[in-house]
Amino acid sequence: INAEYGQDLREEEEIMKQKREQYEEELKENEHQQHQMELCGQGLEMKLREQESGHGFDEDELFNWFELVNRKNKLSHVESVLVLSIKGIDINLQQKALERQLRDLHNVRKKYKGRYIRSKEQELMGKLLQLVEERDHLINMEETQRLSAVEMDKQFQDVMIATASIGM
Numbered sequence: 229i230n231a232e233y234g235q236d237l238r239e240e241e242e243i244m245k246q247k248r249e250q251y252e253e254e255l256k257e258n259e260h261q262q263h264q265m266e267l268c269g270q271g272l273e274m275k276l277r278e279q280e281s282g283h284g285f286d287e288d289e290l291f292n293w294f295e296l297v298n299r300k301n302k303l304s305h306v307e308s309v310l311v312l313s314i315k316g317i318d319i320n321l322q323q324k325a326l327e328r329q330l331r332d333l334h335n336v337r338k339k340y341k342g343r344y345i346r347s348k349e350q351e352l353m354g355k356l357l358q359l360v361e362e363r364d365h366l367i368n369m370e371e372t373q374r375l376s377a378v379e380m381d382k383q384f385q386d387v388m389i390a391t392a393s394i395g396m
Contacts, residue, residue: 248317255310265300298384305377
């Protein structure tokens with residue numbers, strides 16, 4: 229049973245590592261998209277500045293700029309989610325390694341346990357507690373970012389409604 233359990237843990241860890249690699253690839257793609265939007269935004273901003281000194285803003289250009297800002301904000305949110313997901317996987321992998329070490333120490337017969345093994349168990353328990361606290365902090369950050377994204381979407385919708393009503 230222990231061998232099967234160990235095999236299951238290794239498979240689970242491998243799946244987590246693959247998921248982490250996938251998130252890293254998505255993160256690279258996200259960064260590329262943000263860079264492309266940055267370049268596009270610079271061009272739009274230059275056009276808007278030229279229009280500002282002339283006869284006023286072209287509503288379509290202004291709308292495109294707001295849309296671009298909104299898409300860039302969404303990409304930033306996705307980037308944050310990916311970074312937090314990677315951090316979550318790292319925490320899970322660390323936890324699995326600590327639990328494995330702790331299990332190995334617990335399997336030592338009591339009569340062979342010395343101060344070193346007992347202190348090592350205490351150290352590992354402390355590290356596990358620290359990981360639990362990190363995970364809790366990570367969950368709080370994810371929730372804060374989720375609420376922030378919802379608020380940004382609402383603000384964008386309000387700006388778009390206000391911009392549309394100005395044009396009428």
